[in-house]
Amino acid sequence: MDAPTLAGPPALPETETHCPYCALQCGMTLAHDGASWGVKARDFPTNRGGLCRKGWAAAELLSAPGRLTAPLIRSGPGEPQRETTWAEAIDFVVTRMRALIRSYGRDSLGVFGGGGLTNEKAYMLGKFARLVLGTKNIDYNGRYCMASAAVAAQRAFGVDRGLPFPLSDIPGAGAVLLVGANPAETMPPLMQYFDEQKKRGGKLIVADPRKTPTAALADLHLQLTPGTDAALGNGLLFVAIRDKLIDEPYIAERTRGFDFAKRAVASYWPDRVERITGVPAADIVLAARTLGNATSAMVLSARGAEQQSHGVDNVLAFTNLALALGLPGRQYSGFGTFTGQGNGQGGREHGLKADQLPGYRKLSNAADRAHVAAVWGVAEDDLPPPGLPAGELFDALGERGGIRALWVMGANPVVSAPKAAALEERLARLDLLLVNDSFLSETAALADVVLPVTQWAEEDGTLTNLEGRVLRRKRAVAAPAGVKSDLEVMKLVAEALGRGHHVETEPQAVFEELRRASAGGKADYAGISYERIEHEHGVFWPCRSEADRGTERPFTERFWTPDGRARFHAVQYRPPAEEPDDQFPFYLTTGRIVTHYQSGAQTRRVASLAGAEPEAFVEIHPSTALGLGIADGDLVHVITRRGRAECKARLTQGIRLDTLFMPFHFSGAGRANTLTNDAVDPVSKIPEFKVAAARVERAAALHL
Numbered sequence: 001m002d003a004p005t006l007a008g009p010p011a012l013p014e015t016e017t018h019c020p021y022c023a024l025q026c027g028m029t030l031a032h033d034g035a036s037w038g039v040k041a042r043d044f045p046t047n048r049g050g051l052c053r054k055g056w057a058a059a060e061l062l063s064a065p066g067r068l069t070a071p072l073i074r075s076g077p078g079e080p081q082r083e084t085t086w087a088e089a090i091d092f093v094v095t096r097m098r099a100l101i102r103s104y105g106r107d108s109l110g111v112f113g114g115g116g117l118t119n120e121k122a123y124m125l126g127k128f129a130r131l132v133l134g135t136k137n138i139d140y141n142g143r144y145c146m147a148s149a150a151v152a153a154q155r156a157f158g159v160d161r162g163l164p165f166p167l168s169d170i171p172g173a174g175a176v177l178l179v180g181a182n183p184a185e186t187m188p189p190l191m192q193y194f195d196e197q198k199k200r201g202g203k204l205i206v207a208d209p210r211k212t213p214t215a216a217l218a219d220l221h222l223q224l225t226p227g228t229d230a231a232l233g234n235g236l237l238f239v240a241i242r243d244k245l246i247d248e249p250y251i252a253e254r255t256r257g258f259d260f261a262k263r264a265v266a267s268y269w270p271d272r273v274e275r276i277t278g279v280p281a282a283d284i285v286l287a288a289r290t291l292g293n294a295t296s297a298m299v300l301s302a303r304g305a306e307q308q309s310h311g312v313d314n315v316l317a318f319t320n321l322a323l324a325l326g327l328p329g330r331q332y333s334g335f336g337t338f339t340g341q342g343n344g345q346g347g348r349e350h351g352l353k354a355d356q357l358p359g360y361r362k363l364s365n366a367a368d369r370a371h372v373a374a375v376w377g378v379a380e381d382d383l384p385p386p387g388l389p390a391g392e393l394f395d396a397l398g399e400r401g402g403i404r405a406l407w408v409m410g411a412n413p414v415v416s417a418p419k420a421a422a423l424e425e426r427l428a429r430l431d432l433l434l435v436n437d438s439f440l441s442e443t444a445a446l447a448d449v450v451l452p453v454t455q456w457a458e459e460d461g462t463l464t465n466l467e468g469r470v471l472r473r474k475r476a477v478a479a480p481a482g483v484k485s486d487l488e489v490m491k492l493v494a495e496a497l498g499r500g501h502h503v504e505t506e507p508q509a510v511f512e513e514l515r516r517a518s519a520g521g522k523a524d525y526a527g528i529s530y531e532r533i534e535h536e537h538g539v540f541w542p543c544r545s546e547a548d549r550g551t552e553r554p555f556t557e558r559f560w561t562p563d564g565r566a567r568f569h570a571v572q573y574r575p576p577a578e579e580p581d582d583q584f585p586f587y588l589t590t591g592r593i594v595t596h597y598q599s600g601a602q603t604r605r606v607a608s609l610a611g612a613e614p615e616a617f618v619e620i621h622p623s624t625a626l627g628l629g630i631a632d633g634d635l636v637h638v639i640t641r642r643g644r645a646e647c648k649a650r651l652t653q654g655i656r657l658d659t660l661f662m663p664f665h666f667s668g669a670g671r672a673n674t675l676t677n678d679a680v681d682p683v684s685k686i687p688e689f690k691v692a693a694a695r696v697e698r699a700a701a702l703h704l
């Protein structure tokens with residue numbers, strides 16, 4: 001018998017909610033005018049009435065073509081996917097899982113989640129993997145996004161909270177250094193804070209290989225060579241020390257390890273750093289003095305510095321700088337990092353990661369295991385050990401002793417993973433690829449089973465934005481018949497496996513359990529409730545009890561290390577895994593553009609966004625293009641050691657002569673991640689999305 005479909009309430013005329021996309025989580029009102037859904041901006045503390053074009057078009061996603069409303073199944077290799085019933089789909093999945101468990105053990109099942117999943121779904125997926133499937137192998141796509149920043153923040157400050165202050169502190173900063181961040185395109189409403197900061201006389205410095213729309217607004221643009229961020233950070237610290245800009249009382253009272261960092265940067269004098277980074281020595285000195293002489297200052301990083309094979313070192317070079325200047329924990333000052341995905345912050349707190357339990361607890365810590373096991377009503381021994389991080393999990397797909405079945409929820413790794421063509425081959429080796437999605441993403445198209453699930457406005461749940469503010473997206477729209485929520489799907493599979501009691505399907509009930517599981521952890525949500533979120537414009541974690549007002553600025557008194565002091569780290573610049581050579585003479589770097597979000601699985605289906613930016617392109621400097629006989633709009637091939645992509649050339653003065661840029665939102669021939677390097681940072685395991693050696697050729701030239 002088929003399972004019942006989700007029974008949605010009638011559509012409400014207006015619902016105050018949040019955007020389906022990035023970590024700014026702009027407040028918006030979803031309204032129905034009698035004919036269709038539309039979006040109105042809302043005066044929420046983060047966006048203060050602003051939305052970007054993705055947000056304005058968010059309602060279009062609800063009626064976008066290609067919505068899945070029935071499960072799809074592929075009966076055998078080479079067979080096409082066909083529609084089926086929920087009963088057949090779940091039976092197929094569970095039968096295969098049981099067979100795999102019998103033959104290969106529970107760790108042959110893998111789970112890959114997404115940073116867009118609500119806190120409730122992320123939490124439940126971690127529990128589901130470990131208690132229902134009984135596997136240790138779960139990780140998520142935040143490994144590709146925030147992992148370096150997370151490790152560096154843990155090491156420097158003792159906790160990973162992207163921004164340890166609210167966005168409203170930014171206008172008070174006398175100087176801001178953005179490292180590898182382009183919020184003018186990725187989070188346009190955020191720019192109002194920098195506009196205000198500049199209006200008050202503050203200075204904005206941007207370090208980026210491209211003259212992005214953000215860099216174009218800067219007082220000083222440090223156009224560094226891709227992969228040289230750590231050298232730049234060390235160079236800035238060298239000048240700060242040499243010119244006596246550092247805050248010695250702060251260093252003495254609030255930090256440890258300054259001498260190690262000082263010795264490590266002793267050889268990073270400006271002329272040498274200019275040779276490494278390409279940034280003029282005078283600009284390095286000016287940047288350091290601007291930050292060091294400001295009464296308040298911020299250093300903020302993002303994926304440009306972090307998605308590298310030395311991403312952790314890159315970030316630590318800048319936490320060192322911020323600490324030496326006495327910034328973290330001070331008013332209108334600090335170090336922070338911009339989280340990218342909608343719930344990238346919450347998604348990395350509650351158990352989606354390979355080594356983690358809810359509340360930033362650790363699977364390797366006995367006390368942490370005991371706490372969570374008690375909340376879950378199981379013995380501590382029932383919890384598996386830490387599993388494989390994403391890259392290693394993907395490497396193990398189809399391997400002897402590796403992963404035989406993979407369940408993907410809220411992710412599209414066929415477009416977003418590095419060296420993506422190789423991943424496609426590995427996915428094809430699986431005995432079972434299962435994907436939950438609202439649309440047939442590129443990953444879903446390869447699956448043995450696709451389960452159609454609710455999307456943002458059709459479900460309730462909380463997300464934690466880039467500030468550490470927990471907020472609530474509300475259900476506004478009835479889901480189409482035939483569609484279920486991810487929580488309901490987990491419940492069906494759990495019941496079929498005889499473990500249904502572990503899974504709750506009502507989001508608020510899941511959140512109540514999450515509160516208990518996270519209580520006492522670093523990311524403590526014990527005092528946060530749906531009601532408080534509603535009445536207080538969101539609540540900042542940690543929030544340890546209902547009497548606790550939440551924590552906007554966690555480092556004011558002390559850092560979260562055992563002794564309360566932040567840590568310096570000795571960082572040395574090391575080149576990226578691949579540097580240009582005769583065969584591949586350019587740096588290829590990748591990133592986001594204003595019209596699309598992540599793998600484009602949603603935004604490429606929104607007509608107004610797809611129409612504005614329908615296909616991939618590669619940015620090339622006009623002088624470089626001239627030498628290669630490439631004109632603006634020419635079809636070109638971008639080639640790396642992983643493969644080739646075909647797209648149009650877009651000539652721009654805003655990029656370095658030695659650098660190419662491709663957006664990573666597109667699939668097919670223009671897929672940037674066909675080209676990227678899967679070399680990873682040794683600690684965070686983040687792949688080197690931002691640096692690959694490449695060449696570019698006119699497509700026609702290949703056929704001469």
Ligand code: SF4
Nearest residue numbers: 019022025026052055
């Ligand atoms: S995509 Fe991000 S910046 Fe744009 S409206 Fe949505 S939350 Fe705001």
